[in-house]
Amino acid sequence: MLKIWSIKKDNAQAEKKKPKVSAAQIRxxxxxxxxxxxxxxxxxxxxxxxxxxxxxxxEPDEGFYKGGVFRFTFNINNNYPHEPxxxxxxxxxxxxxxxxxxxxxxNILREDWKPVxxxxxxxxxxxxxxxxxxxxxxxxxxxxxDLRTNRKSFEYNVKQSMRGRDVKGNYxxxxxxxx
Amino acid sequence: MAADNSTTAMQTDSRDWAxxxxxxxxxxxxxxxxxxxxxxxxYENTLLPQCKVLVxxxxxxxxxxxxxxxxxxxxxxxxxxxxxxDVSNLNRQFLFRPSDVGRPKAIVAAEFVKNRVxxxxxxxxxxxxxxxxxxxxxxxxxxxxxxxxxxARRWMNATIVNLSQELGEAIPIIDGGTEGFKGxxxxxxxxxxxxxxxxxxxxxxxxxxxxxxxxxxxxxxEHCIEWAYxxxxxxxxxxxxxxxDDPKHIQWVFEAALERARQFKIxxxxxxxxxxxxxxxxPAIASTNAIIAAACCNEAFKIATTSAPYLDNYMMxxxxxxxxxxTFQHQKKPDCPVCGENSVNVDVNxxxxxxxxxxxxxxxxxxxxxxxxxxTADNKKIYLQAPPILERSTRPNLEKKLSSLIxxxxxxxxxxxxxxxxxxxxxxxI
Numbered sequence: 001m002l003k004i005w006s007i008k009k010d011n012a013q014a015e016k017k018k019p020k021v022s023a024a025q026i027r028x029x030x031x032x033x034x035x036x037x038x039x040x041x042x043x044x045x046x047x048x049x050x051x052x053x054x055x056x057x058x059e060p061d062e063g064f065y066k067g068g069v070f071r072f073t074f075n076i077n078n079n080y081p082h083e084p085x086x087x088x089x090x091x092x093x094x095x096x097x098x099x100x101x102x103x104x105x106x107n108i109l110r111e112d113w114k115p116v117x118x119x120x121x122x123x124x125x126x127x128x129x130x131x132x133x134x135x136x137x138x139x140x141x142x143x144x145x146d147l148r149t150n151r152k153s154f155e156y157n158v159k160q161s162m163r164g165r166d167v168k169g170n171y172x173x174x175x176x177x178x179x
Numbered sequence: 180m181a182a183d184n185s186t187t188a189m190q191t192d193s194r195d196w197a198x199x200x201x202x203x204x205x206x207x208x209x210x211x212x213x214x215x216x217x218x219x220x221x222y223e224n225t226l227l228p229q230c231k232v233l234v235x236x237x238x239x240x241x242x243x244x245x246x247x248x249x250x251x252x253x254x255x256x257x258x259x260x261x262x263x264x265d266v267s268n269l270n271r272q273f274l275f276r277p278s279d280v281g282r283p284k285a286i287v288a289a290e291f292v293k294n295r296v297x298x299x300x301x302x303x304x305x306x307x308x309x310x311x312x313x314x315x316x317x318x319x320x321x322x323x324x325x326x327x328x329x330x331a332r333r334w335m336n337a338t339i340v341n342l343s344q345e346l347g348e349a350i351p352i353i354d355g356g357t358e359g360f361k362g363x364x365x366x367x368x369x370x371x372x373x374x375x376x377x378x379x380x381x382x383x384x385x386x387x388x389x390x391x392x393x394x395x396x397x398x399x400x401e402h403c404i405e406w407a408y409x410x411x412x413x414x415x416x417x418x419x420x421x422x423x424d425d426p427k428h429i430q431w432v433f434e435a436a437l438e439r440a441r442q443f444k445i446x447x448x449x450x451x452x453x454x455x456x457x458x459x460x461x462p463a464i465a466s467t468n469a470i471i472a473a474a475c476c477n478e479a480f481k482i483a484t485t486s487a488p489y490l491d492n493y494m495m496x497x498x499x500x501x502x503x504x505x506t507f508q509h510q511k512k513p514d515c516p517v518c519g520e521n522s523v524n525v526d527v528n529x530x531x532x533x534x535x536x537x538x539x540x541x542x543x544x545x546x547x548x549x550x551x552x553x554x555t556a557d558n559k560k561i562y563l564q565a566p567p568i569l570e571r572s573t574r575p576n577l578e579k580k581l582s583s584l585i586x587x588x589x590x591x592x593x594x595x596x597x598x599x600x601x602x603x604x605x606x607x608x609i
Contacts, residue, residue: 035566042567
């Protein structure tokens with residue numbers, strides 16, 4: 001028979017039953033356990049046996065959004081890292097790059113995702129959105145327009161929205177940190 | 180087929196006739212300059228008569244592959260496909276007829292080939308590749324994939340590579356893929372050549388558009404369709420997931436996209452474009468499928484007969500700029516999570532606690548670990564260094580005996596920032 005059918009066994013290891021563990025699972029284990037979460041972020045798992053679904057909260061310590069706690073859900077599928085994690089905000093907030101349904105406009109979550117990126121890159125990207133909201137890539141048009149034309153008014157509106165008050169006819173969720 | 184008059188007169192079965200395999204026998208009946216040393220003359224002395232070959236997918240590539248295998252002397256062909264036949268398949272999936280629409284592809288394809296080529300047995304399975312286990316896959320000597328998704332390829336690759344490692348016997352995978360005028364065929368000899376996972380970084384992601392463009396400044400019909408199914412569908416239907424195979428769902432997306440396109444004065448939304456964008460359908464060209472399937476089946480034939488060297492190991496075909504192919508040796512990734520040599524046997528004192536085990540790992544000079552995180556292969560946490568919430572919840576395990584968390588012979592998946600990917604420890608408790 002053809003020689004390619006027998007693989008050389010260097011040692012006994014080939015005889016041991018190899019586990020059925022998906023490459024996505026191992027990659028998530030690697031990404032998660034090497035996360036360097038800043039003190040402004042916290043992670044939680046609705047079901048700790050499922051590492052593919054978790055929540056992340058961000059409590060910015062500077063910028064427009066200081067004082068609020070912003071929550072996101074992460075959903076990773078078995079095609080990770082070929083596909084990016086799905087990230088969604090769970091509160092209604094006033095932010096140029098996040099719409100009222102929690103969709104996040106962050107390039108590496110969609111068109112610029114690459115398998116060499118990891119969860120840390122996504123988390124850094126999210127953090128950055130709160131420090132430097134970007135009026136050029138609007139997902140929430142009013143908020144972007146506001147930021148572009150008048151930073152003072154934008155700042156005021158952000159503060160109002162974070163307390164659960166209405167901004168231009170829309171009520172937002174109260175996201176203030178409870179001390 | 181190409182039978183001349185004298186042989187037609189001798190035929191006893193319309194599916195078979197004397198000399199039917201004459202052309203194949205020309206290759207097999209005598210040794211040629213490129214034959215492998217193990218080559219022995221004669222069809223009966225090759226693997227062909229008893230080779231069990233598995234074809235994954237009975238679609239565009241699958242139909243061609245099944246036809247080619249049957250006409251190249253393979254006798255025992257198995258085929259898996261989870262799909263049923265759609266009208267739109269009929270232009271190129273030539274084993275199917277209009278009356279077959281709605282029936283399972285695997286079953287119809289198997290019937291057709293069996294009825295057409297005498298002496299060939301085709302065994303279909305209508306279902307998912309994930310339904311089958313190692314016992315099923317290990318009966319095959321060659322696996323040919325004509326798949327249309329990265330996910331299915333990754334699963335197949337990992338399953339066959341792991342199985343090959345376990346058996347100590349390589350089951351070659353021949354993977355074909357097409358996209359419009361372009362295609363590729365590759366031969367994967369598990370643990371010897373690069374595998375599908377090794378080349379994952381090379382893949383392009385399907386085209387997606389920035390979500391802000393979709394939301395605010397649509398310019399293309401595709402932007403409107405993506406808006407309808409990415410942003411509008413979840414808003415309107417909350418918890419109901421879009422079923423891309425449900426015509427009612429596609430119709431809804433189509434109408435929503437059409438309305439949006441009207442607002443932005445964009446032309447070009449059609450039902451079939453909607454279906455194409457939502458299901459990420461890439462135009463299939465019959466000739467591309469024929470070329471790639473032919474390349475795959477030639478490799479299967481050469482591997483089974485040793486009559487010529489097989490592809491080493493990656494052929495790209497670019498049909499959109501004339502006929503151009505390029506063959507190269509894709510390199511194996513040493514730290515590939517599927518085929519990499521990252522599994523090590525370790526003997527562990529069965530009285531050790533998890534903490535003692537971790538200390539021992541850190542001191543192991545050939546491992547070079549700093550902050551190892553440990554999970555079992557069936558996804559149970561032993562100890563994770565981060566994030567803090569998981570560190571806290573796994574910390575109590577540090578004091579437990581390792582033998583209370585795993586069994587002798589179990590595998591532990593270790594990740595560490597010093598490791599490029601992961602390390603798999605097969606633990607013997609002594």
